[in-house]
Amino acid sequence: MGNDGKLYSVSDLAASLNVPRTTVNDWLRKYDRYIDFEMRGRRKVYTDSSLEVLKIISSARDGGTGASELEAELAARCAVRPEISPLHGEGPLPPEAAPASGGEDGSNLPAVNFDVRNFLHEFEQRENWQTRTRRRGFLIVSVLLVLLLIVSCVSLLLLGQLLTLRESSRNLESRLAASQNETKLLREKTEKEFRAIAAKVDAAERSGSTASAELRRSLEARRGQFEAALAQMEKAAKFRDREIVRLEKENSRLKAELDTAAQLLNSRQNALTRTEGELAKAGLKIRELEKRLSSPEKEKPSSVKAALPAKDAPAEEKKHE
DSSP states (O other), X not given: OOOOSOXXXXXXXXXXXXXXXXXXXXXXXXXXXXXXXXXXXXEEEEOHHHHHHHHHHHHHHHTTOOHHHHHHHXXXXXXXXXXXXXXXXXSOOOTTTSOSSOOTXXXXXXXXXXXXXXXXXXXXXXXXXXXXXXXXXXXXXHHHHHHHHHHHHHHHHHHHHHHHHHHHHHHHHHHHXXXXXXXXXXXXXXXXXXXXXXXXXXXXXXXXXHHHHHHHHHHHHHHHHHHHHHHHHHHHHXXXXXXXXXXXXXXXXXXXXXXXXHHHHHHHHHHHHHHHHHHHHHHHHHHHHHHHHHHHHHHHHHHHHHHHHHHHHHHHHHHHO
């Protein structure tokens, strides 16, 4: 197979596509029937058409195309490389027919070594992803717990202030009720005294003008005292009304703050519930990944055993001889 264009090694292809070399090796092995190559000694070099096929594969993988859809797209857009067995003396055998005497790195099992390296690389990437996921989940839960604790403390403080205000309001109401009872008793007592004085005035008027004048002066003095007492009681009543209005406003404000704190607490609790659900989903995904990681570990030894007879064939032949 001859080509006058540029030739690429696996490292050149990885640099051109900006993907890891292990990924490029995986694509070259999986889609080899669409990829042209030439042999340079024991090395494979790839052509521009090979690079274009790999670009199609990379774009499809980045776009989330499935394996079956990618296979159909490659079959429609790319020519299938013919399988040609070289004649004796025309050139080196392809890697499938060449004796397993070693590769570029001197290994007797290059395909097996590549599978192990690829598996270790994927395993390391998944372990790093799991570690980052666990750390992120732990950080989110810690922050939410701290926020929930702060909101709970603020709510308890507001609740304590509200209870204290309610207790003071009850005490003030009891004092106001006692003051009203005292005012009522004082008014009744004053009215009784006023009636008695009026009766005495009437009797004094009947008995004489002098006594009547004295009684009138006494009545005026008592009336002045009564009016002063009534003025003081009215002031006390106005002060009581203003205090009741202020306490009602304070009570309303504290109730609004408590409702706001309760809503904030509910929202934090809902956020914590959603986060727990997300952590549960992440835990399920981690267990699925662990199952997937454990399944390749069981399948790898079979591929290694399949490649070992090529290495141990001379020893078995000696035993038969």
